[in-house]
Every structure is written in structure tokens, then in C-alpha cells.
Amino acid sequence: MTSQIRIAGVVKESIVDGPGIRFVVFAQGCHHHCEGCHNPATHDLSGGHLVSIDTIIAEMKKNPLLDGITLSGGEPFLQPEGFSELAKCAQAAGFHVITYTGYTFETLLAKKDQRWLRLLRYTDLLVDGRFEEEQKSLLLKFRGSKNQRIIDVNQSQLKNKLILSKMN
Template sequence: MNPQLRIAGVVKESIVDGPGIRLVVFAQGCRHHCQGCHNPATHDFSGGKLVDIETILDEMQKNPLLDGITLSGGEPFEQPQAFAALARRARQLGYHVIAYSGYRYETLIANKDQQQLLEHTDLLVDGKFDITQKSLLLKFRGSKNQRIIDLNQSRLQNQMILSELN
């Protein structure tokens, strides 16, 4: 059976949601409700639409310019198994995977279901958006408290390693 995701939408080409040109999938559903969130329409868990993972992968493969996929939100880690399946398949096809989460890495790594998604992700941007630490000068994140974590290096060194993009 082909897993489905509940998504708010897809941006077919983005240069602001990670390095290179990326397809961005916005998860539907978020418990964080960060003040100043730029995607408040993604908070409702019953909103959005259901989409097959293969539909998203087919869309990616139509664009030879894409470097990777970014999983944003809402909160992709609220649907960890389905997003893990998407991330795994995207990586098998040679795409780089970034996931955004309002949860901290330390919380995600302690949750068996959420670990599945981390295992198939190259970079994680973690932490809630904090409007008091907002900065337009940061690459690929909205507030100074958020970290960009190199999950490949973190797995190799068995400890959290920040990306050079920080």
C-alpha cells in the first residue's frame, strides 16, 4: 500500500528552504502554534488534503533542476512514518532531504517513530519559531534559537553536529 500524507500544499521550486533548488512539501497539522508563524493555515490537523507519496515523487522527477526535497509545515514529525517513507524514497532517487521541526533534536531522537524520519533526513532545522529572536539575516531559518543540524555527521559521530550553514 502506498502511504499517504496530509499536506497543506507543495511549492514546486524554492531556493529559500534549503540549499539548491528544492521541492517543498508543507505538512498539515501542528501543535506548536508559534506566535508569528508564517503558515498558520497548516495548524488544523483536519485541513489540507491527502496525497500519495508516489504523486509527490513523480512531481519531483519531472523537474531535472531539483536538488532535493524540504519537509516543512505544519509539523512533518506529527506524521513521522509517512514522511519517513517519502524521505527514504527521495534519498533512494538521489535527492537531498531537509526537514523542519518545532521540536528540538533531543526530543525527536528520543521518540522511536520520529527517529524513523530523522534516519532518512540529511539536515534538520529544529526548534520553534521565536518571534523575539526573528532575524532576516539567517539562512534557511527564521529565528536565532533554531539550529541547522547535519544529521549525516551526527549519525557518524554519534552526537549532534551542527551544519556549517548555521
């Protein structure tokens, strides 16, 4: 079990990274290299710093106003053990979990990597796909470009087909 993750940083309260008030954790490391990426400082796999999952959960529990946690990036799926453990602990503490990824939902499922599937299991909503500059829109809720989707992971797994969240 991994008890530490490599992160670029956190935002303790955000209202723009999902519904309600959310604690945001920015994974360090990304290899998608989307043109126009809003967060290039998160790409270096050895940048950022290590933090323990216990520290993050303890920090979240200090704030009674928090609705959930958002795992952003960087690419959380490059550290699937640590981020799935964080997501699991957050859910167990009553928090809603959103995970952002540059992979598509279909790609994540097709690889059949148990570590990726575990992170999906503890994710309530997945915002998927690379940021596409030519599909950029400022009108989208919680997403940067029109190709990205907000997927209801629980419903999709229950019904065995892709179910979009009503937030799209």
C-alpha cells in the same frame, strides 16, 4: 506502510528552503502554536488534503533541475510514517532531504519513538526548534529565529553528538 500524507500544499521549485533548487512539501497539522507563526493555516490537523507519496516523487522526477526535497510545515513529525517514507523514497531517487520541525533535535532523540527516529534516519539536514518571535532575524539562512539550528543529521548520528551544518 503509509502511502499518503496530509499536506497543506507544495512548492515545486524553491531557492529559499535549503541549498539548491528544492521541492517543498508543507505538512498539514501543527500543535506548537509558535507566536508569530508564518503559516497558521497549516495548524489544523484535519485541514489540507491527502496526497500519495508516489504522486510527489513522480512530480519531482519530472524536474531535472531539482537538488532536493524540503519537508516543512506544519509539523512533519506528526505524520512520521508517511513523511519518513517520503524522505526514504526521495533519497533513493537521489534527492537531498531537509526536514523542518518545531521540536528540538534533543527532544526527538529523547523520546526514542522508532517512527521519529526513522524520519531522522532519512533526513540529511534538520532545521529544529520552534519559531521564537523575540529571536527573529531576517539575516539567518533558511531559518526564522536564532534559536533554530541547521543540524547535520548524518554526521550527528555517526559521531553520536550534535553536529551543526556549516550553513548556520
